[in-house]
Amino acid sequence: MIYADNAATTKMSPVALAAMLPALEDNYGNPSSLHSVGQHAAELLQSAREAMARCLNCKPREILFTSGGSEADNQALLSAAELGRLKGKKHIISTAFEHHAVLHSLKRLEKQGFEVTLLPVGPTGTVTAQQVKEAIRPDTCLVTVMYANNEIGSILPIEEIGAVCREAGVLFHTDAVQATGHLPIDVKAQHIDMLSLSGHKFHGPKGVGALYVRQGVPITSLIEGGAQERGKRAGTENVPGIAAMAAALEDACAHMEENRAKVTALRDKLIAGLSQIPHSALNGDPVNRLPGNVNFCFEGIEGESLLLLLDDAGICASSGSACTSGSLDPSHVLLAIGRPHEVAHGSLRLSLSEWNQPWEIDHILREVPRVVAYLRSMSPVWKDLESGKKQFML
Numbered sequence: 001m002i003y004a005d006n007a008a009t010t011k012m013s014p015v016a017l018a019a020m021l022p023a024l025e026d027n028y029g030n031p032s033s034l035h036s037v038g039q040h041a042a043e044l045l046q047s048a049r050e051a052m053a054r055c056l057n058c059k060p061r062e063i064l065f066t067s068g069g070s071e072a073d074n075q076a077l078l079s080a081a082e083l084g085r086l087k088g089k090k091h092i093i094s095t096a097f098e099h100h101a102v103l104h105s106l107k108r109l110e111k112q113g114f115e116v117t118l119l120p121v122g123p124t125g126t127v128t129a130q131q132v133k134e135a136i137r138p139d140t141c142l143v144t145v146m147y148a149n150n151e152i153g154s155i156l157p158i159e160e161i162g163a164v165c166r167e168a169g170v171l172f173h174t175d176a177v178q179a180t181g182h183l184p185i186d187v188k189a190q191h192i193d194m195l196s197l198s199g200h201k202f203h204g205p206k207g208v209g210a211l212y213v214r215q216g217v218p219i220t221s222l223i224e225g226g227a228q229e230r231g232k233r234a235g236t237e238n239v240p241g242i243a244a245m246a247a248a249l250e251d252a253c254a255h256m257e258e259n260r261a262k263v264t265a266l267r268d269k270l271i272a273g274l275s276q277i278p279h280s281a282l283n284g285d286p287v288n289r290l291p292g293n294v295n296f297c298f299e300g301i302e303g304e305s306l307l308l309l310l311d312d313a314g315i316c317a318s319s320g321s322a323c324t325s326g327s328l329d330p331s332h333v334l335l336a337i338g339r340p341h342e343v344a345h346g347s348l349r350l351s352l353s354e355w356n357q358p359w360e361i362d363h364i365l366r367e368v369p370r371v372v373a374y375l376r377s378m379s380p381v382w383k384d385l386e387s388g389k390k391q392f393m394l
């Protein structure tokens, strides 16, 4: 199979696996135990924290290990809201195309009396620092804007937004789950107060992530229990997962530039080829996007059928639309960049890693046009478009 769904999850790297096995086999102790087996595990935990801190340019004590990106997002938003509540500030600024871990946390806070401003992201899928500046009010307690979008790959001006927030004295959180290990991160230079990341998006294991919290920013615990993670995240630490995630991040950061160049070349070849399909459109910015992200809309087809046929053709991809309890909702991200419902349904996301090969791109470039043409040949909507009964939108 050709794996082109790296934005959903990645394969673990040999480096991450090699870091995980000793923590399972030999250093299996509980880091809170006083005996030597436990203390060896505690040392692994500490060196993982130090490695992560080096990659983000922060202090080891500013890293809080979590079960993944979703938990980190939830904890960041709830903590900022708790602080806002104490200060009588109940306004939060975000964007219309955040991950559901952020959007659904915001929904929960709205029910608790917070007011949320979702900035529009425009056709290329970004917000400007100026938009953020204009939306900040005296009662704003948090700005949360993702570093890069998981569906259309657009990269947001995090450093400029961070500067605006710091200047206004408003907390700034970024969901950097798609950016970590792929784009440069420097929490100091980028004026970031809180940052979420997840191991399985950069060749680490699933079920482990981290929240960077700038020293001095108070954090609320989501899980009560023991005093792990300085009392902010109870539960025996996932030492094998954490050790593997740290190794994966170090590896990704060490090879970031060469990986970026390699993956960008594959991506651009894919974009150029797929653009040849009639009545198609690239979603997101052609240049300012994640190295591995390709996302297209094809008029007159259903993304789900496309995915199933591509799977038969040996290609693992993804579509923006999510089939929830029988109803087919188009992606909120594609709607946010202004794609009409009908067009948003016909979307395809191919997300590459440095392990994809040029021959795989050639195979995708043969199969996608073939499958799109086949689906169109059977589509009643396509018939109406071709006969002029309906207007083409792309």
Ligand SMILES: *Cc1c(COP(=O)(O)O)cnc(C)c1O
Residues within 6 Å of the ligand: 007, 008, 067, 068, 069, 070, 071, 073, 099, 101, 146, 148, 149, 150, 175, 176, 177, 178, 198, 199, 200, 201, 207, 208, 209
């Ligand atoms: C994958 C992802 C998450 C969720 O991370 P998990 O570790 O799977 O919980 C959050 N935000 C973005 C942008 C993502 O891509």
